[in-house]
Amino acid sequence: MHKNTKKTDLQLIKRGNLGNKRSLGIQNPTLIDFCSNDYLGFAKSRELKNKIVSAYGQLDSKNGATGSRLLTGNSELAQQVEQELAANFGFESCLVFNSGYTANLGFFSSVPQRGDTIFYDELSHACIKDGCRLSLAKAIPFKHNDLDDLERKLKNAEGEIYIACESIYSMDGDFAPLAALCDLSERYDASLIVDEAHSTGAFGLNGAGLVAQLELSARVFAVIFTFGKAMGVHSACIASNAQIREYLINFSRPFIYTTAPSDFDFLSIRMAFEHLKQNPLLQQVLHQHIDLFNASLQVKRDSRYISRSAVHVILTPGNENAKSLAHLLSNQGYDVRPILSPTVKVGQERLRICLHTFNATEQVISLTQSLNSLLC
Ligand SMILES: Cc1ncc(COP(=O)(O)O)c(C=O)c1O
Known part of the structure; x- marks a missing residue:
């Protein structure tokens, strides 16, 4: 095994001290996915998988x-x-x-x-x-x-x-x-x-x-x-x-x-x-969830963060702050990820919430209720 060089050691120590050292984790399947980019649920779709496998077999x-x-x-x-x-x-x-x-x-x-x-x-x-x-x-x-x-x-x-x-x-x-x-x-x-x-x-x-x-x-x-x-x-x-x-x-x-x-x-x-x-209606389902999320969330957001896309952001400045809010949400059953500096600028740390077609209407509403009670 190679010995780590001093510079790489120092960089990792610095990351650890700043609370933003990255590590690989595996998504917890028991949490409700509000973080992946699988907006239309295609990555999870058994139906699509079967179609791919069957066509590939030929x-x-x-x-x-x-x-x-x-x-x-x-x-x-x-x-x-x-x-x-x-x-x-x-x-x-x-x-x-x-x-x-x-x-x-x-x-x-x-x-x-x-x-x-x-x-x-x-x-x-x-x-x-x-x-x-x-x-x-x-x-x-x-x-x-x-x-x-x-x-x-x-x-x-x-x-x-x-x-x-x-x-x-x-x-x-x-x-x-x-x-x-x-x-x-x-x-x-x-x-x-x-x-x-x-x-x-x-x-x-x-x-x-x-x-x-x-x-x-x-x-x-x-x-x-x-x-x-x-x-x-x-x-x-x-x-x-x-x-x-x-x-x-x-x-x-x-x-x-x-x-x-x-x-x-x-x-x-x-x-x-x-x-x-x-399945052309899938896009509509996604956009209904986006409207519902915006209508139900009472957390004050700059107008630029009121999103019409599947990606929603709530600024929670500070790496520790963003991480602890994500942790609280995970205790309530939601997989919402904090985005830390240096991925975003210092002070711009945030929760990044992704909406999907497979999130049930009640799940979107209950997530906004949790956010409202944690952040309002
Ligand atoms: C705007 C943008 N462009 C490009 C990429 C990279 O795409 P890929 O994940 O296929 O490498 C990403 C991934 O997160 C992205 O957000």
Whole structure:
């Protein structure tokens, strides 16, 4: 075994002292799930599982992809599923990556180039930021959802300009002003990239997300869709035009230098979207729960935290505070997770509550009653 270096030891000790050392746990199945990203219950769905297993049984596929897509890892199925996804999302083409993390890394590290400028919302997910760090382009954050701040910065932009946002922010649950971002992108000849991780499946016809729901697809340069959240399976894709797909295949290192997803993964994506098509009312159930949660919660929240998405946030500043509230909720039978600094800024620690189709109406009401009595 390797001896830990002094620096890594010190970092862990510091984390422990700050009360935010991470460790792996297994979800307690006896608690009511108000924390997973399984918004439509697809990850838990026996019916979807049976559909995937039955369809997989009829395929003559290898167990694994056996190589990268550019070597032996490509298949007819992979290409067909990418075409189906592109048609579903209203884009010319799609390219599947192993995860949303690698899709964002793959896009931002390769498409914007030296001399170009990327503007990204300051609350963007770590993988957008990490992609920007790997890019040779200049990357500049703008204040969260602040179009004035973005426009001020756009005036001094160099080279080709890219703007990155999320349709729904993962740790805040609020929406990006997508139509206004399209207007601004067009005014400054910038390319808008939208990460739909938390809207894929949960919004839009057949789960095509918010960009499609708002009929903005033709005005957005690229969209990142992920399949590990509402779609209940795994991996992600970048939807854009055919030339960008070809560019990514040639230059995006997180696509090129990795084993491809297996046919099982591609089939699971297909079956998850078919399952959603066959159960279009599921989105409505989710949105009824969202309305019910907002109507029943009396805890005072800044208007920006009154969310229309499945992700709801209650600020509970301080790591210990957030942890002890989550603990109290768990004693009452609810699995609600605290989000600690440094995942969010110090002072912005919070409870992140995710609503799902499988949460019963009474469970949503009783959770809000518990929150009301703990926090009002
Ligand atoms: C906004 C956003 N983008 C991308 C990702 C990464 O997606 P994946 O989990 O498929 O790697 C996440 C995951 O939490 C996310 O919240």
